[in-house]
Amino acid sequence: MTKEKEPEERTDVEEEEDEEEQEAGQETKSKAEEANAMNKMNAEDDDKAEKEVDSNTLKALLASLKAQEEADKEIHAKREKELAAIKVSKEDVALLANEMLLTPAVAERKLREANGDLHVCLHAMLQLP
Template identity: 40%
Template sequence: MTTEEENVEIEDPAAAAKNKKAAKHEDTGAADLEKITDYVEEAEISSHSIGDAMRVVSDRQAKEVSEKKRKEHELSRVKINKEDVDLIVNEMEISHQLAERKLREHEGDVVKALIELTN
């Protein structure tokens, strides 16, 4: 009987080590899963919150549109020469509208407009 008990004791440490490794991996996975699910709380988004968010977005868009209109109005007040526009169109081979736009952005200065178009 003594030999059987010794055999059992020899087998137990090896089996115990394998069981510990398997249990360790299983336990960490379960613990990690519990950590994730513990911190997640479901919350409903109220219609008031959605309305506020939509209002912020629409206000931002309206501001961008009004800023763009203001800039276009300022650019339309800049005086440019037809000869300058024709020079830029012929030299740079671009559209008439783009040539006018660049001249207006540079307050009618042909040299500055050409420099920007070449860069």
């Protein structure tokens, strides 16, 4: 009969060991889950800190962009004034408009960009050397 009790006792011991292993595994899992949760929270905090922008830096960047835009507008206005001062003949405008199938306004603009020279304008439009 002692032989029968030993297997029963071993079974009880084995069951206790299995239960202890399961509890240890659960504790390990819960600790790992806690660590993952903490890492996620820290990562979110780091992302928020990186996304926050200093208001002074933002103001400086906006001022820089506005200044650049104003400078571009001034350059564009100066170029338009220079182009308006160039004289073009109506015959050249009509010829260019008819031959290149352009509106008169576009033909006039192209001639002004070529300093009123029809020959230079045609070469530029046809991309000739």
